[in-house]
Amino acid sequence: MRMRHVKSGMGMNGFAPQGTRAAQGVKPHGDTISGRVVLFGNSDVEMAVCKPVEQMDYFYKNGQGDECIFVHFGSGVCHTMLGALRFGPKDYIIIPKGIIYKMTWDEPGATAEEIFSGKTKNKSKKGKGDDAWRPAGAPENWTREQMPLGKYLLIETTNGSHIAPPPRYVSKATGQFLEHAPYCERDLRLPVNEPESGMPMFVEQYGEFEVRVKARDRMHSYVFHYHPLDIIGWDGCYYPYIFNIEDFAPITGKLHMPPPIHQTFEAHNFVICSFCPRMLDWHPHAIKVPYNHSNIDSDEVLYYVEGNFGSRKGIEVGSLTLHPQGIPHGPHPGTIEASMQHAYTGELAVMCDTFRPLFPTKAALELEDIKYPASWEGEHFPRLKANQPVGGNFVQGKIKGKKIKAKFGEMVDFGGDNRPPAFALSPTAPAAGSGANTWAPNPPAPATAPAQASSNGVHANGSNGHAKKNGSTTKLNGARAEVKAMTKPAGKKR
Incomplete structure (x- = not known):
């Protein structure tokens, strides 16, 4: 058990130093489902990173858990049985278990309708097409070989629970978001029926359509003789939706605010938080980065999206850090001093706190920066260290x-x-x-x-x-x- 730093690759500053396995990061492969690489998990939740190289030619249903897909780079359409959702960078896509969907990514020279129907040749897979085109939000040093279509972080429930807004944000009497919540109904994007834009809800077709179902930790394949998206209407409160992290309104304070103020979603035994650009503490004597602390009841994973994270050194965009419960951690030496002159932070990160220990996968260990635990060596404010007293x-x-x-x-x-x-x-x-x-x-x-x-x-x-x-x-x-x-x-x- 130790603190870990996993480099998933393709950050704004490029990859880790050459010559290491972490230098390459998570290898692009597969499609939106088969390309997932699980890095951490337990009996409640799994976290994975995906950089697909090809479009899905089938439909998918997670029959055992909800999915929270955070789109880091890329754009496209998530076609579901309840309608279509257009997604882009920094979108959380919440897909409840049991929802059939197909996620397609934008690519050069192809319309959304062509991609959805499978008529495109997927030029990105071969590295061909418009060289000036790149996935939405992709860094300037992007190459098609490193990230052909996009990249996302997946947080998936493995205990059968649902991912939803925290109950304290919602009125028990009306079911509406309360005024103190950092987001509300207006910030959520719901499925639409726009066939003229290549985003239909109802498709009347017959033939052979594969639907892969994840259930009991196995993948099962079924062939439908009609199109899976054949619903003409629906009602109720069980549906997929999108929330963009930049619509999260940070809660700030005169002194350092605790992590729950960043909470965005929760499920049984874990929470999902959004660290967004915000004003820093404004008390004249405030320490503007988190103090040293131990997570007594939870493991903490951070996925770094963009900006400079004030309390960390050596972290790049696309990094993941794991801080297990019981091991103290806090600002790296020198970060307290560096933060004092700033009134604002531009950091953007997604955090998942779990209430049971997380375990790294073999893939995570291959991408690990083994020097990370030693990065806390040194002291804050070393200029205050005293030598032997002079003259008493x-x-x-x-x-x-x-x-x-x-x-x-x-x-x-x-x-x-x-x-x-x-x-x-x-x-x-x-x-x-x-x-x-x-x-x-x-x-x-x-x-x-x-x-x-x-x-x-x-x-x-x-x-x-x-x-x-x-x-x-x-x-x-x-x-x-x-x-x-x-x-x-x-x-x-x-």
Whole structure:
């Protein structure tokens, strides 16, 4: 069990370094269904990535679970038994179990009707056709060999539950979205019947039409003697729909907001969240990236869509990270400092939190960046580290590469217009048997407050805590508070 970084490939910055299996990422192959590569899963959910190279020549029905398809690159039409849905980049396509569908991708020189009817020769598969054409949203360094039609992330239930909006977003009395919800009915796109645009709901044809059904963890093939999309109408509340992640209205706050504010969908034992461009915390002393924490009850998978993720280094577009429950994680060293000057983040990511442990597949292990767990080596604000006290009254350190010298209890200022809270260096109790002082960064006390032997608001790891000196011992209250030793005994390495 460890933190993992899987590079699925074809990010905005290209692939991983050449010479590694991860450099190629998930290989394009198959169609929308057969090309799926499962990376993580458990008895509740599976997560897969797909980069199809050919169109589907059959229809498909998942008879055992709901599907949430997040389209990263590419566009096309999802033809379902209840109507057609045109999709594009950053669309969530929610397909309930039992719905027959066929997903077709746009390609050069072919209309939606030609692709749906199978009359196209699929020029993209052979790398032919219009060289100027590329899948919607594809990066500038795109090549047809790397991603012929598009790419999507699949989150599929394996416990038979349904993917739906969180109940707290919906009125129990009326079934409508509440005003505090980050999206509403107007943001959902429903199936349409537009035969003139190549998106019919009812198709009256006879012949042989294959329908592949996934049930009991097996794929079953049936041949219909009539077209599977033969429904002339329907009613009720069980239907596929599309929600674009850019229509999610982020909930922001003066201080760091917890992950549930990003929740978009949920099913039994897992949730799906959307990290969207948003304003960052605006309290003058706010730490603008998530503090160090442990997921006590869940495993966390993030799929990085675009932008720079403020709390991570070495992550590229198309990366997936897994942080298992019980293993602490937080901002990479240096990311707290880098975030202080920003009022806005342009990051875009999809997160899936599960309440049972996730297991990587062989495909995920082949794409893993094995150096990822070691990427947290180092410390935040290394400029505050103290060397041996000078003359018993001073400590030395560095601020942005400049040496500083301050008396005990004196404020250490970062300088510049956009600065984090000032810190003071004050002694606490020595570590038992070490003979060395430890130091905790502390905010300044109000000018009118009397001198006290306690310091409030220890933010050594970005979370709230309370360090109090009581005789020769140091009491630390707050589950996440952490005070790190800033000096070490002579002769010992850090």
